[in-house]
Amino acid sequence: MNKLFYIFLLLTILTISIKPVFSQETHYIVTVNINGEINYGTQYLLEEALSEAEKLDAPLIMILDTPGGLLDSANNMIKLIRNSNVPVIGYVYPAGAQAWSAGTLILLATHIAAMAPGTLIGAAQPVLYDPTTGTFKPINESKIINPIVGIITTLAEDRGRNKTAAELFVRKNLYLTAEKALKYHVIEVIALNMDDLINKIDGWTVKLDNGREYVLRTKGAVLYHYSGSIRVYVVKALSDPIINSLVATLGVLMLIFGLLSGHYLVVPLAIGLIILSLIGTGFSINAVSLALLVIGAVALAIELFTPGFGVLGFTGIILIALSIALLPMLNPGWLISPSYQATLFWTGISLGIGLGAFTGFILYKIIKVKKQPPKLTTVPEGSVGKAIDNIGPNNPGFVIVEGEYWKAISDEEIHKGDKIVVIGKEGPLLKVRKISIHMEKEK
Incomplete structure (x- = not known):
């Protein structure tokens, strides 16, 4: 079976590599x-x-x-x-x-x-x-x-x-x-x-x-x-004003999400998308469209730190939609037929609104989680949970107790994944200790 696979792979490579021979x-x-x-x-x-x-x-x-x-x-x-x-x-x-x-x-x-x-x-x-x-x-x-x-x-x-x-x-x-x-x-x-x-x-x-x-x-x-x-094919796709706008918008939004959420691994990908969008436009992005795109994305990001989901969030969505629509409409370097220009405009608007609505929904969920008060204002002693981080006397870390995340400290070394029990509270920190195998058997 392996031999057949390698023969097929070799034939495929040879077929792709063949160039026409001309007399x-x-x-x-x-x-x-x-x-x-x-x-x-x-x-x-x-x-x-x-x-x-x-x-x-x-x-x-x-x-x-x-x-x-x-x-x-x-x-x-x-x-x-x-x-x-x-x-x-x-x-x-x-x-x-x-x-x-x-x-x-x-x-x-x-x-x-x-x-x-x-x-x-x-x-x-x-x-x-x-x-x-x-x-x-x-x-x-x-x-x-x-x-x-x-x-x-x-x-x-x-x-x-x-x-x-x-x-x-x-x-x-x-x-x-x-x-x-x-x-x-x-x-x-x-x-x-x-x-x-x-x-x-x-x-x-x-x-x-x-x-x-x-x-x-x-x-x-x-x-x-x-x-x-x-x-x-790559440059032609990236040069399409609709695809180009979509790639640029996704890049900016991914960059903001990555920086705000701490998931820095997505930042290189976001930067890559932005660079690809620049290549697709020959490094001649319409300044108004780009400004609207950045301002809109920043407005959505600021909404994360403001109470409620209101003016800034919706403004950001509208600005992003307009930035996509205006790229083909305002650029005098485009010499296209009127009917195709109308198609570009309305497709851009539809993409902008769709992407903005999706982004708004995701941001709404993030904001809701960030601003939601803890369900538990106090944690009863004896409550059992699990360590999320390594915790020690001078090394506080997070634990999860009854579905809530809490910062905790312990007099002993607790490793990530260990089961813990709440034994008290020191200011805003929970005091916990590891549940030993002996304690689990007693229970």
Whole structure:
């Protein structure tokens, strides 16, 4: 049985370790899916996929379906595309997919832009969601709009595409179907599927930003789909604003609980969670959200030492809920579609309220226990209990008698776990002695 296990383990390791072997004479196309919000994980995924494509001297096809995301990550992805040594083709696919906001910027950076019928691009104007009215407020401040307009129009001009339409994506929230995008020279190809795209671009000559002219040989090429390393999945998950907020909140609460309860072993874990949340945001946490999170957690901690469970406790819960909700809402570095922004906001609110309610319940129980007076004001002599600590003449320790914890002292050495009997009281301390085996037999 052991031999079979080791053989299975060896085969598993070998399977994981195997990397595809490529023929130098075969033409390849590397494909990568850019799905969900654009964040640091997406940036690393593109970086790795481009590295694989350049090793094979193969074009890279990015299959886009994204509501947008971090402008910083989108800019880094644009730099990767512009500095690549192989052509990058952007393909919004399948039908029903979109490349909104930051996704549109990335599409316009590609050497060939393609869309499937029934897909949409555009809607790149930054907006803020107003939870009180359920509406979206367009951002028109020039200091925010102009840099984005500059980026997108430069991309359109460099790729020979429609600058006016590119500018309207940002200033007027313009969106286009595949047919209109082709008509207005925003994209080069409409393709029904991957095979159709590969056939249509075969033989095209692409001039890269470094001056290299690359002739596409896509017909009959072998498709190699790149899905990313473990690093990509970890960073992508931590970069999600909802998961990131949850990890940061749990870290802060665990830190406070650990310090207040004396369970210091959880402190490193708490600090680790906080650091992970920082990594997920690229060390650019929104200051307002972080301040609210810390103040809320501190308010809950202070509630432990105040009479009753009132204003401070509920205030802390509300502040934590708001800190989670405001992280995606206030950050102008996010360039995402309005519908996705609303989803982020309400999911954040739900998580915040749920986590706050749970935390409040736990704190309520802690406070109740801390502030509850002892059930026994005096302990009758002769009461029997158990030593919780080692106790001696000059070494007081805790005992448990009739379900209550008491500090006690003894004229003899009592070890943890020994049975004891109360023989008197010295001030606030109980006077106890160990129950011998002889005494137990007499009883």
